[in-house]
Amino acid sequence: MKRHDQTPTPLPAIQAAHVDNNNQPLTTNQGVKIADNQHSLKIGLRGPTALEDFILREKITHFDHERIPERVVHARGSAAHGYFECYKALTEFTMAAPFSEDGKCTPVFARFSTVAGERGSADTVRDVRGFAVKFYTDEGNWDLVGNNIPVFFIQDAMKFPDLVHAVKAEPHNAIPQASSAHDTFWDFVSLMPESTHMLLWQMSDRAIPRSYRTMQGFGVHTFRLVNAQGQSVFCKFHWTPMAGTHSLVWDEAAKIIGVDPDFHRRDLWEAIAAEAFPEYELGLQIFTEETANSFSFDVLDPTKLIPEEWVPITPVGKMVLNRNPDNFFAETEQVAFCTAHVVPGIDFSNDPLLQGRIHSYIDTQISRLGGANFHEIPINKPLAPVHNNQRDGMHRHEIHSGRVNYEPNSLAGGCPFQTAMSGYKSYPEPIAADKVRGSPELFSDHYSQARLFWQSQSPAEQTHIISAFRFELTRVQTLAIRMRVLSLLVNVDGQLAESVAKGLGIAVPPPMPLASTAPIPSYPISPALSLLSHPGATGIATRQVAILISNGVDHHTVAALAEDLRNSGAVPTLISSRLGNLKTADGSTLDIDTTLEASAPVLYDGMIVIQVDELLKQNIDAIDFVRQQYRHCKPIYAIASDSILTAAGIPSRFSDGTVDHAMIIDQATIQADSLTQFKTALAGHRSFEREKNLLTG
């Protein structure tokens, strides 16, 4: 696929499987036309149903088997089609097909997910997000199955089932759903000091993204790139959203769970439908084995990252998601990502977590998708042709003719044949070692990178981390577990431990003993680890803006505002206390999009409130709407509406007297300057300074 050929057309396998019911008669699965789809076949109108009713039985039997097991982790997710465009050929480092030519485009399917919740759980829970991309390359499928956090809880695949058992709902009562805020999770991680670094990320705003479109993605492990000459370098994969990295605030995330559990799914779907295509730049940290050996940590340890300041990120291309799936089950549910799906030019490192994953992903599809032929499901079919002697099994679709299903053979002319030159070759890494269970000495430093992350956060981000620890540990019922977590945190930062302990009403315990006597490495602060360092696009495209109005509003003002916002790509929604036509000052009417009853402030990135009448000023929902926008640090533009701000108890200045630039007040009508100021605040996403007014200590 070339750069000019990026129209969002379905992959051939999906196109071939597509069914168009338009103008077609209703049939059974055997293609027999159905005369009556309303009534079962009965012995007399008031009599029993006949066993011979094959139409009823086929329909009900199929229905009875409509569900498949959900993913054991990452069950809740949403996906989209798109393409990856390589900026410049990367043949110096890799022969991987997506990087073989300047401007080459490769079709992709990307699925984003939460980890702990079940398939029907809410989107905005505090959790790690999956970021999995299937590249349909001309050399076969390559799956980059990453997360939105660059490190992981554990260092060895051996502990994964324990981690997942601990974080999922507790086995005796299946509570809580999609939440780490319970005893078993914190019991486990507090006994696994290697989790500490990841815990800080998980308690940070990274774990409550505003949108799948505004979060980063990471391959997490160290991978290998191999070029056509067989030379190899190490590599870490980074996805950065062009829209910038933005998160929710916890109170808001928790409320969205109730008012719109599909918040992220809807956001992704609507953005693509509106052709505001989500884009992510792929960057690589490329480094040699010698460089890796010079680090104070082991690059095979997935609880460690490589600071960007040590190995810069080279942008190599971008992914554009430009087509929503046609069918959630057929595509999003049945897509099977496997870390074992690599193409020539991409290889594994010996990271013990990655090594375990290479097995797990294929294995899990066998029970989830009902057998070994899941690669024949249209969404999983490679674009590259498949020829081998694997045969039979549940739900085999392909029909191989002839008597030869083995290799070597002479009866089929030796086909299909091995390709010694261009076939996949594993990098011949020399290894001379004992077969042992254990981990390298460098794996035992569990705190210095946690400290690096903590120290690299802005004050607002640090405050949010403290609140998240307090929230989760307050939910934990066992005092000893709270104490153990604090003893981990003391090793990260005394102030952090103290602030968390204060919220829990307990004294900071002594630090958890260190696992090694080796000198503790120190890292300079890495600004790139703060979400604020990736503001992304400066505009307000796709931002949701609530416009709160009441009877008597100036028609022209509202129309002009909505038009201006729409022209900037934002999505304005007119909200009032009733649906239907609202009477404006000049006697004309305005069509309201939704009501205070049916909507919620947490669904909007910012709000404008215009010329509120007496009734709205006293409406508790309206007051609450404004108050929550303020509390969640979102921009508010009040036009002739300061009375409602007063009713909501909202100041226009911070406690230290400085101006809140995300709070714009005009006394009479809309002012061009004020609107620009509002849009700038909206583009900036949040005014965390406002928390100065909100924090209770």
Ligand code: HDE
């Ligand atoms: Fe996964 N993981 N994982 N994981 N993972 C699965 O595969 C597993 C890990 C990730 O949208 C499962 O098809 C093991 C790290 C994503 O369909 C399963 C270990 C990272 C997705 C599995 C890990 C991930 C999964 C469940 C430790 C980030 C969703 C269903 C050795 C780099 C993919 C499935 C999608 C899904 C196993 C750790 C990311 C059971 C054994 C680290 C994004 O195979």
